[in-house]
Amino acid sequence: MSSLAVEGVEGQALSTSHQRVLVVQLLPGIGDMIWHLPHIRALARHVGAPVTVAAKPRSQANEIFADEELVREVILVDRNPKGARGAHDGPLGMWRLIRMLRSYRFDTAVLLHKSASMAFATWAAGIPSRQGYGIGVQRWFLNRGPYLAKAAYWRNRPMQRATLFLQSANIAMDEAEPRLGITPAARGAVQRRLDRVNRPLVVLGIGSSEPTRQWGAEHFATLARALIDAGWPTLVLAGGNGEEVMQRQICTLLGDDAALVVPALGWHMAEVAALLSEAAFYVGNDTGVMNMAAAVGTRAYALFGATPPLHHSAQIVPVLSPSGGPFDGVARLSLDAVLAVIECDRGLLGPGNAGAPDERSRTT
Numbered sequence: 001m002s003s004l005a006v007e008g009v010e011g012q013a014l015s016t017s018h019q020r021v022l023v024v025q026l027l028p029g030i031g032d033m034i035w036h037l038p039h040i041r042a043l044a045r046h047v048g049a050p051v052t053v054a055a056k057p058r059s060q061a062n063e064i065f066a067d068e069e070l071v072r073e074v075i076l077v078d079r080n081p082k083g084a085r086g087a088h089d090g091p092l093g094m095w096r097l098i099r100m101l102r103s104y105r106f107d108t109a110v111l112l113h114k115s116a117s118m119a120f121a122t123w124a125a126g127i128p129s130r131q132g133y134g135i136g137v138q139r140w141f142l143n144r145g146p147y148l149a150k151a152a153y154w155r156n157r158p159m160q161r162a163t164l165f166l167q168s169a170n171i172a173m174d175e176a177e178p179r180l181g182i183t184p185a186a187r188g189a190v191q192r193r194l195d196r197v198n199r200p201l202v203v204l205g206i207g208s209s210e211p212t213r214q215w216g217a218e219h220f221a222t223l224a225r226a227l228i229d230a231g232w233p234t235l236v237l238a239g240g241n242g243e244e245v246m247q248r249q250i251c252t253l254l255g256d257d258a259a260l261v262v263p264a265l266g267w268h269m270a271e272v273a274a275l276l277s278e279a280a281f282y283v284g285n286d287t288g289v290m291n292m293a294a295a296v297g298t299r300a301y302a303l304f305g306a307t308p309p310l311h312h313s314a315q316i317v318p319v320l321s322p323s324g325g326p327f328d329g330v331a332r333l334s335l336d337a338v339l340a341v342i343e344c345d346r347g348l349l350g351p352g353n354a355g356a357p358d359e360r361s362r363t364t
Helices: 030-035 037-047 090-104 116-124 136-141 150-154 158-168 184-193 217-229 241-260 269-278 288-295 335-346
Strands: 006-008 021-025 051-055 071-076 108-111 129-132 201-205 234-239 261-265 282-285 300-304 316-320
Touching (some): 021 037, 021 116, 030 037, 030 158, 030 288, 037 158, 071 090, 090 116, 116 129, 116 136, 201 217, 201 269, 217 241, 217 335, 234 241, 234 269, 241 261, 282 288, 316 335
Parallel strands (some): 021 108, 201 282, 282 300
16 A cells, blocks of 8 residues: 555554444445445455445445345435435434434444545544544544545545555455345346346346436437347346336337337346346446446446546446547447447347357356
């Protein structure tokens, strides 16, 4: 660990005697939580006991960790929800949060986030040992190092920050990439949902939390038609309940070919993971489902235009929007460009096993 990554060590590092550990990860997305799976598991293994995770409701952490042996419980922190007021916003909401944290009698809080308000809440709740990145005001309420240097924090992405923090605290990470297991119950539920569906199948990720990451119904319809023409017997549209209108638009544009399309909107995260593990590959928006696909060992052709491509998983194959022009996210990404990346990577566009990644052994 380079000394440039940390500003110093104050107090003692996380002790293996601390059994009641709270891990705070407040980035709101599903993908954000998937990124931090290795770090949360590493902390639990380090202390020798399951940890409690504090997360935003939108992260779906309660579903992601429903069958995770290394996570005891998920606490939902309802602060600053998009377009609304959360139960933990404002002075009264902060008091509710503090009172909730105090009731757990945690020994330690580890913040994998720079939130100063959450650091204040752990201090006010009387948690004896409080660790975190220590950026800005947050450091006032922490009492254990190490702390990330500002330069190291700002030049790295969230998963890299968490890795640097654990490395500087001498906490071993056994997983180089996020990994999601598939429970027998979830696999059985998906088998029942897809009982009469022809295989193999491809998952199209049509969900998105931001307009600049949304490729749109017309683009996905043309992609679906190209994959059907290439011989794929079933396409599954994955997303949240908010994508129901888009799903209907895609099916309308496909006409008779819509009979080969199966919607998978608003499914439980465990079932989404099981679905993705059965897919030949995923292709779609840069979203939480894309990160889940890679985490279950499925090739993920991810459309990038609003943010730099992700490289934390060997299963993610970026499809990049052309440079130049207006900042319009993935809007200028062409069908030909997407198909070219898939065919180049797999060796063919349609079903087959000519060196295709979907035929390789899975990593889960």
